[in-house]
Amino acid sequence: MKKTNSANLIISLLTIATVSLVNFMPTSAVGATGTDDPNRVDGGTITYVHEQEPPCLWGGWVQQAYLSRQVFDYLISYGDDGQIKPWLATDWSESKDRKTITFHLRKDVVFTDGDKFNADAVVANYPAWEKGIGWHGFTYMKDFTKVDDATVELHLSEPNPEIYNILANGHYGFQSPKSIANNSSEQRCLTPVGTGPWRIEKWARGSGISFVRNDSYNWAPENARHNGPAYAQRLEWKFVPDATTRWGALISGEANIAYQPPSVQWKTAQEEFQTLTFVATGRPQGLSFNVARGPFTDQRLRQAFVYAIDRKRIVQAVFRGTVPYEGNGSLSKTTPLYLDVDEGYPFDTAKANKLLDEAGWTQRDANGYRIKDGKRLDARLPFNQAIINTEGATALQVIQDQVKAVGIKVDLIPLTQTEGFAGAYSKPEEKEISFGYWVWPSPNILDIVYNHQLNGRPNGNNTSFFNDPKVEAEIIDAQREADPKVRQQKFGTLQKWFDDQAIAIGVYNFTYNVAVAKNLKGLWQDQGNGLLNFYDAYFVKE
């Protein structure tokens, strides 16, 4: 299966070497040498094999952002250096209270149905965002108002320095006002109309989406590698759920780009293909302990659990270098204001046993599980198979096996997609540990996952059922802090506190990997949300 044309290999090794120097440094673009690559071949069809097929092209799920990014354009763009770059907005300014942002818009942008992009279009899109994006409330956006044809004001309920990351993250794209007003819900779902470099030709459900390039495109973001229409003529986006099949499609040459190759092939992918990696922002794949009720309300038990598992080795063994180990349970490596706590809680069963003994769980049953007051140390851990892949489930099995050694019994409860999306096992009396991630480009993820209330009701995203008004006030205070240095320090203190308390601990980062054929150059991943950008990708002569 490792057939490689040796002549190709030599040429491409040169380009790969620059890309895969450091495993998890942002690898922004594969082998691009700029707009004037003499070997560039215009046109052609790029075939990309992806895993999950969302119900609609647009919405609040990151799977939808991957697709929307091809068809829509955005006010601003997330640059490779982490700086926000102009896109449909040429420049912007903040009011003194930082709650109003004024955007000046480009005047030459048209939708693929001929509609014009202007202030009215921005205002017309806001209700669709509000309705279609489930977590919209966490962005603190209130509304858009038109100042003049080419100027809009965005109003916020809270100052939000990361609002720019959010607006650039792939969800907040613009559809033509005409299509919002007139098209059926089926059309808006399957073939929304944008201003982007591609438009949708056909969505064959269960198979894939065919995109054709928008020939009048001339408003690429500042951090794109070129302007004008996309280099390739067509983009075939195929849905292939099985990793081995995607890998097979890549090595047989049927696909040019494969999403998430099997971990066991990652080394080969790095050696024989080009690879791109994006570590998602937000909170990593981690364990959240139920601190509202049950045994893990005791800090010593939470810490014991963490000491009992060899997280670094588990991640290395199961994922084979495709995802990094993440110690921080609150924020992932790429999130703004992240605090590195990777060296905390080293694997130490003696310490784990000591903590458990101190906490009074001293007796053991016939199977070696600890008992206190006649109750066994049980931890129910439901996990959603739509959110955690096979390898994630394997990692959980190793965790289960390792904590058994110190006498903790973990019950893994797999949920079907129905149960997961129906919100099963989301109540405090139903579980002791939760496992999951959330892609979010801002440290206010702490507000999302630790605030016990949301609009006056229990906050479903708070899977540890944490409830401490003092700490919540500190989170909001850090979020509102105007001085960037002080803000960083405040968020750092908070992350340290959550780590010390072991309320949530990290295991690995949700990572977006792709392997790319060697004759395709210029493909890049947006560093705000990992979205693939096919616009700059082109084939080279072989």
Next chain:
Amino acid sequence: MAVDSSIIEAVPISRAIAQRHPAANILRTVLFRIGSAIFVLWGAVTITFIVLTILPGDRATILLNITSGQTIARTLEELAPINAMYGFDQPILTQYIHYVGALLQGDLGTSFELQRSVANIIGEQIAPTFTLAASALLLAWIFAVPWTLFTAGRGRRIGAFGSATETIMAGLPQYWIGILLLIIFAIGLRWFPVIGGTSFMNTVLPTVTLAIPLAGFLGQSIRSEFDRTMREPFVLSARARGMSGAGVRARHVLRHALIPGITLSGWAIGHLLSGTVLVETVFARPGLGAILVNAVSNKDFALVSGCVILNSFLYVVINLVLDTIYLVVDPRLRGAA
């Protein structure tokens, strides 16, 4: 997936009807058949409705979570507009009457998850599924008939070998064959495309995958009838009249032996959704299978119900067609009709 072997023994209804009723009653028979077909369709829809209603999980919550990629419980304020929009807040009975009423006007409804009309989705997905099921059935017949002809009734050893082969084929899990075929012939040898699709080359491996167990079952059912018929007196008398062994086998015995095979084929087409789900999943092939699995997961009633109606309709039609085929294949029935 495995074929329910009990079906092999089923008695074709028409045989009983044809024997008991003279030709004049055909109209009554037809009317009865149409009536019971409609009843079956109605029953299937109603059962689907009831089961999907009592399935745990709130539809509005599922919809909200799918569109935002979350897995949390939702507040009443969030759910109310969704429930109102799709009529989930109406009493169950009202929802049911509403659905059946629309159905009577030929409206299959809208999939709330995919935001599309069910008729469109089925129309788009039925062709690849049907192609797959039909070509697999054809391939299974192409294998099973000569195989039985050459190995049945030719002594214990050959018969045992032929029968063992069929048993092994029938016992192979389809998705397992599929994975192995995909790894060997598509990824390893690159004879076939890896990415699923509907072209001829894309259809070969899924067809073989689906055909292997089917051929096993077909062979088994044809063989047992074949062996039974070989012991019938008329075979002996044909031989006594000087007919060659091969002639008797091909002309008389095989004809009888095909009947259970035909019954089985009808069953297989009537259950094409069961058969193709796994194969479509393994080969990432478009079709109704994956749509159905997802629709059940998401409590997408209109879509599940649409698939059920399609399947039940097919089942009813196939049974009618089969009854006709029996008349052609089995001369004893022709006399009676």
Next chain:
Amino acid sequence: MSEVAKDVRSSSSSNPLLTAIVTVPSSIVLSALVVLFFLIAAIVPSVLSTHSAFDTDLLSSLTPPAADHWLGTDEIGRDLYSRIVWGTRGSLLIGLGAMAVALAGATVLGFTAALAPRWVAEPVNRILEILLAFPTLLLALLFVALLGPSATSLLISVGLGTTPGYARLIRAQTLKVKQSGYVEAARALGHSWQTVFIQHIAPNAFRPLVGLVALGIGQSVVWASGLSFLGLGVAPPSPEWGALLEAGKANITVAWWLEIFPGLAIVLVALSFTQIGQYIQDLAEGNTR
């Protein structure tokens, strides 16, 4: 199950059965040995396993088959042979249980449809017809969705999914016996309904089922593993065979053994049960002749 076996014995005269046992073909002996092996594995897995089925060993992951790990190890170093042995209980239980559920349901529905007074039999008949028009897998999917993914729900789902087919068979057989005339003759001779049912109808209705039961056990294992494959099966780290296949898929390009051996176990069980089933069926039919 045992009831069925009894019927075979009671309805056959002892002589042919004895001769048949003496002249058992070698393929049946082999099949019986395979079934015996897996039965032992299901009842006392520790006798046959060489390692723990659950202990992980990250240092020896994905080891090919060798002397210390007969069938190799998985991605977190668990011994595959021992996992297959420990997985037998779950897989066989699903197979046997599903068959039991199907037979129980089919017996009630089938006999009711054939023997009950019209006003009871007709509705049952209609329901059977509706269920037959349902795709089997959809029935199973619905029940898994209803009960959640677990061994029990797999067992019930597969059992209920295959019930209508068996019920129709029992009904058809019963009708045949009922119409054959000797039921009326027996009634005329003054035998009670109960006696007629136990002595004539039930044995005849069950006879063609005997072979199908063994066949169905194998098929149920295949069915259940198919549901596991769709992600609707038994929870990890349970080594149920379908779950093993599903897990092995990810590593198939470097560790073929993870996909081949669990698949072979399923095939072996299905094959052995089918062989035995066919043999018993032949015996039963031979005896009636």
